[in-house]
Amino acid sequence: MTRPFPADITVFERGWLSSNNILLQGEQAVLIDSGYVTHAAQTVALVEEALHGQALSLLINTHLHSDHCGGNAALQQRYPTLRTEVPAGEASAVAMWDQGALSYRATGQQCPRFRAQGTVTGQTERQLGDRRWEVHAAPGHDPHSVMLFEPESRTLISADALWEHGFGVVFPELIGEPSFAEVAATLDHIERLDPQWVVPGHGRVFSDVGTALSTARRRLDGMVRDPVKHARHAFKVLIKFKLLEQQRMSTAQWAEWRDATPYFKAIHTRFFSARALESLSEELLDELIGSGAARREGDSLLNV
Numbered sequence: 001m002t003r004p005f006p007a008d009i010t011v012f013e014r015g016w017l018s019s020n021n022i023l024l025q026g027e028q029a030v031l032i033d034s035g036y037v038t039h040a041a042q043t044v045a046l047v048e049e050a051l052h053g054q055a056l057s058l059l060i061n062t063h064l065h066s067d068h069c070g071g072n073a074a075l076q077q078r079y080p081t082l083r084t085e086v087p088a089g090e091a092s093a094v095a096m097w098d099q100g101a102l103s104y105r106a107t108g109q110q111c112p113r114f115r116a117q118g119t120v121t122g123q124t125e126r127q128l129g130d131r132r133w134e135v136h137a138a139p140g141h142d143p144h145s146v147m148l149f150e151p152e153s154r155t156l157i158s159a160d161a162l163w164e165h166g167f168g169v170v171f172p173e174l175i176g177e178p179s180f181a182e183v184a185a186t187l188d189h190i191e192r193l194d195p196q197w198v199v200p201g202h203g204r205v206f207s208d209v210g211t212a213l214s215t216a217r218r219r220l221d222g223m224v225r226d227p228v229k230h231a232r233h234a235f236k237v238l239i240k241f242k243l244l245e246q247q248r249m250s251t252a253q254w255a256e257w258r259d260a261t262p263y264f265k266a267i268h269t270r271f272f273s274a275r276a277l278e279s280l281s282e283e284l285l286d287e288l289i290g291s292g293a294a295r296r297e298g299d300s301l302l303n304v
């Protein structure tokens with residue numbers, strides 16, 4: 001039986017710089033993920049408008065990549081009684097604001113400091129909004145990531161573990177922590193949950209989960225067969241993300257950012273050590289430009 005998408009779940013579909021934000025309405029309003037810092041004012045406005053004066057009670061992050069928690073600080077400022085919960089394995093890094101452990105320094109991205117008052121853990125159940133949700137561990141894209149599943153409507157909030165046409169870069173693999181098997185296990189876990197609706201971290205809500213799982217598994221097989229291709233893809237994703245953030249960068253700014261971003265050095269050392277980082281990064285930038293995702297204008301790089 002096909003059930004309609006639940007009316008008390010509001011999805012703010014944001015794009016690629018900011019993750020989607022999911023508002024679970026009820027006696028207590030709950031938000032899942034808060035987008036990227038440069039969109040934080042818009043995130044607050046979207047939540048305010050949907051809540052009609054009700055306060056936001058709880059904010060949960062599926063994982064702590066900058067595009068999923070960059071609006072946390074602004075929401076905490078707007079709603080002083082807001083409780084924020086993060087995946088259990090990240091709680092101490094948040095408490096100490098260890099930017100190395102939190103990936104912001106490594107990826108050359110930004111996230112304003114926020115506080116967390118609690119944690120979310122896989123294999124637990126929670127009352128969120130007016131529904132009972134299951135929390136599931138979803139390692140792979142990020143070792144600490146969780147997903148949320150509501151069995152009655154069979155709605156899955158999948159974060160970056162499953163999108164309509166793939167899934168997020170498998171970051172741990174880039175620094176030598178084998179994780180492709182965890183991606184596969186998380187996809188199997190999603191299949192067992194048998195969701196009718198998937199609310200991904202990026203892109204629209206979808207219900208053809210079988211096709212999405214096939215696409216994801218095909219992509220994963222390609223990565224396992226050719227990890228260098230995955231590393232090249234990851235490199236380009238990081239460049240594109242920066243261009244989305246900056247919109248325009250001078251060639252000098254681009255080179256400065258690249259040289260100051262440890263992930264590039266890590267990817268380079270691990271997968272491309274026979275080449276100079278500069279020529280590799282220019283080649284990948286040219287591929288982005290060739291695919292229409294960026295363009296050069298005089299001495300500047302522009303997002304497209």
Ligand SMILES: [Zn+2]
Nearest residue numbers: 065142160168
């Ligand atoms: Zn992510």
